[in-house]
Every structure is written in C-alpha cells, then in structure tokens.
Amino acid sequence: MCVHAHPDDESSKGAATMARYVREGIEVLVVTCTGGERGDVLNPKMDRPEVQQNLPRIRNEEMARAREILGVDQHWLGFTDSGLPEGWLPDSGIPLPDDAFYLVPTEKAAAPLVEIMRSFRPHVVTTYDEEGGYPHPDHVKTHEVSVAAFRAAGDPQAHPDRGEPWQPLKLYYSHSFGKARIESLHHAMLDAGLESPYADWLSGDRDWARDKSERVTTRVECADCFDLRDEALKAHATQVDPDGFWFAIPREIQQAAWPTEDFELVESHLPTRLPEDDLFAGLR
Template sequence: MCVHAHPDDESSKGAATMARYSREGIEVLVVTCTGGERGDVLNPKMDRPEVQADLPRIRNEEMARAREILGVEQHWLGFVDSGLPDGWLPGSDIPLPEDAFYLVPTEKAAAPLVEIMRSYRPHVVTTYDEEGGYPHPDHVKCHEVSIEAFGAAGDPDRYPDRGEAWQPLKLYYGHSFGKARIEAMHYALLEAGLESPYGAWLDGDWARDKSERVTTRVECAEYFPVRDAALKAHATQVDPEGFWFAVPGEIQQRAWPTEDYELVDSHVPSTLPEDDLFAGLR
C-alpha cells in the first residue's frame, strides 16, 4: 500500500518500484488522499480556462490512466485538496480553505485509511516523512494520517467500527530527491556532454538532506519507462518536454538505478541495508 496526497504523486514518487512489484505478481494499492482539486495546471499546453474549470474530473481521468499503466489498484480517500498558499509552512498563520484536508482532525482523517488497511491487509506501507517530503499541507497531513493508521490498524480497541484489526508489517518513507542522487545525475549528464538542470539545486541549501536515512534501495531501472509513461498520463501536471524528462532515460538508469526508502517501523526482523521492501517477508 502506497499512501499519497494527490493524483500524480504516485507517478513521481516510487512509481518504478510499484511497477516492478506489480509485474512480479505482488498486489499494489495506491491510496490517494485528495482529488487534487486546488492544483494548478502546470503543463503550458493544457493551461486553458476550460481545463481549469473542469480540473477535478480531468485529474480523476488522469489518475485512471496512470494506475492502468502502473498496473496497480487505487482508492480515493475522499478529502479535498488544501492548495498551497504562497509562503505556507507548518505552523504558519497563513489560512487554508475551511474544507482543506490539512485541517481535518487527524483521527477523523485516518479513520477511512484504517478501514482500507484492515480490508486490503497490506504487508508493506509506504508514505512520506515527517516533513511530507516537501512542505505542502496535504503531504504533511498524508504523513500524519499514515502514521496514525499504521499504528492503529492492528489494535482492535482503536477504530472498532472500521473492521477487523490487521497489522501491516513494515512502514517506509520514500526519499526520492537526496543530494547523492542529484549529484550522480548531474555528473553523469556532464560526462555525457549534456547540460544538467541540477546545477542550481546543488548550489542550494542541503541542510535538510536525508540521504543518510536511506535504508533500502530497490533496483527498478527497468521500469523507469513505465514510471515516465504514468507521469505523462497526468497531462495537466507535467510538461512532457519539461524538467521531469530533462535527463535521458539511459543516463538515469545507469547513474541511479534504484528508488530509495527509509524503514521506520517493522514487525519482522530485517537486516539493513535492504534491497527489497519485502525483505524479511518473502
């Protein structure tokens, strides 16, 4: 089970891992917390008034195409996108819409996720770290409800009206954009005589880099084309000629052939480092 904030997050974070496991015969479920209703149209070719006016329906259809490409099941949690006001950070006094997912009390927001965990019975759950991967209110809330649900799903005294207790066995945070990975991509591009889009990134502030927290690297380079096709299915969110696709696929596969995770809770013994989210469960 991979818990994400918006449609398109599943295709930009851990998608090749999901595609690999799906094709190995493992059942994979994406849980999408919100409908992405307040997202912007980020692809200039799709930035038209009629698209913005019909964005919830369009993003639903994009998600349907992406999950078919990835070979996964998907469930909407049903909450409303919080949006991302300029300057918002956790704890700030910048207001969010009254119906924002971020403002839903954590126990109320986690209840449907507990129910899905108990009915789907995943062995492994992936989600975002305590900062949401990046400070978007829905990503932060996604982390909070995932932690609450993982801890509660196996306890019959919590959420007793949400089905028979089931304890998922391993919980991971995804870490997609650590400094080591960006450096590897950057220098691989330069060695190939190509321009790198990562120079400005490497000159930035990496004080919050979490590369050292990675415990698990899943080999999935073979499935990068599947990941890219799923991401392109979110046509309102991704420009197929833009930043996400600036690095040729073969360079990505050679420079950094894994997707990376942090094991944060486990109910089974597993020796670190790992190369498989199911280490200790096979």
C-alpha cells in the same frame, strides 16, 4: 499500499518500484488522499480556461490512466485538497480553506485509511516523511494520517467499527530526491557531454537542510520499470510537461547512474537486516 496526497504523486514518487512489484505478482494499492482540486495547471500546453474549470474531473481521468499504466489498484480517500498558499508552513499561521484536508483532525482522517488497511491487508506501507517530502499541507497531513493508520490498523481498540484488525508489518518513507542522487545524475550528464538540469541546484546557494539521503535504508532496483514510471507521469498531463524538467535526463543515463528508488524503513514488526534492497525483505 502506497499512500499519497494528490493524483500525480504516485507517479513521481516510487512509481517504478510499484511497477516492479506488480510484475512480480504482488498486489499494489495506491491510496490517494485528495482529488487535487486546488492544484494548478503546471503544464503550459494544458493551461486553458476549460481545463482549469474542469480540473477535478480531468485529474480523476489522469489518475485512471496512470494506474492502468502502472498496473496498480487505487482508492480515493475522499478529502479535499488544501491548496498551497504562498509561504505556507505548518507553523506559519497562514490560513487554509475550511474544508482543507490538513485541517481534518488526524484521528478522524485516519479512520477511512484504517478501514482500507484492514480490508486490503497490506504487508508493507509507504508514505512521506514527517515534512511531507516537502512542506505542502496535504503532504504533511498524508504523513500524519499514514503513520496513525499504520499504528491503529492492528489495534482492536482503535476504530472498532472499521473492520477486523490487521497489522501491516513494515512502514517506509519515500526519499525520491536526495542530494546524493541529484549529484550522481548531474555528473553522469556532464560525463556524457550534456547539459545538466541540476547545475544551478549544485552550484548555487540551494538549501539542502531537508536532505534525507543519510536516512535511506532501502534501495529498490527498478530501472527496468523507469519507462512505465515516465508514461504514468506523462498521463498527468495537467501537471507534467513532457518536454520539461522531469524528462531532461535521458532514461538510459538515469538507469546507469541511479537505478534504484530509495526508502527509509521507520517501523517494522519483524526482524530485518539493514541495508535492504527489497521492501519485502524479511517477508519473502
């Protein structure tokens, strides 16, 4: 089970890993916490009034195409996108809409996810770290809700009206954009005689304080599924420009320079040896 904040997050964070496991015959369920209702149209080719006016419906349709490409099942948790006011941080005091997912009490927001966990009965759960991967209110809330549900799903005293208890065995945080990966891709582009899209990131004064590279415990080799990841991401046409930044590095360079997607094992109910190369290490 992979818990994400918005439609498109599943395709930009761990998508090739999911596709690999689907190929291996493992059931994969994406849980999407919100509908992305307050997102912007980030692809200039799609930035038209009729798209913005129908964005919730269109993002739902995009999600349907992406899950078909990846071969996963998907469930909407049903909460409302919080939006991202300029300058927002958890302690900023900047207000959010009254119906924002971020403002739902964590125990209440976790209850439907507990029910899905008890029904689907996953062995492995992935989500975001304590900062949400980046400080978006819905990503931070997704982290809080995922951790709470992981811990409550196996507790018969917690949410007794939400199904028979089931304890997932391993909880991971996804770390998709660590500095080590960025540096590897940057130098691979230069070695190929190509311009790197990360040059400004690495030569400027970019703040790497949130880099989590050293926390990675598990690198899942999934380069053979990068094509499915890319197609799933392109399915979210309102969010991703197929000629833009996401696709600036040729796939073959990515496959050679960094053929894995990376995770941090944060809770486990069975013994496992670190580092790992498989989210199902100890379960096979």
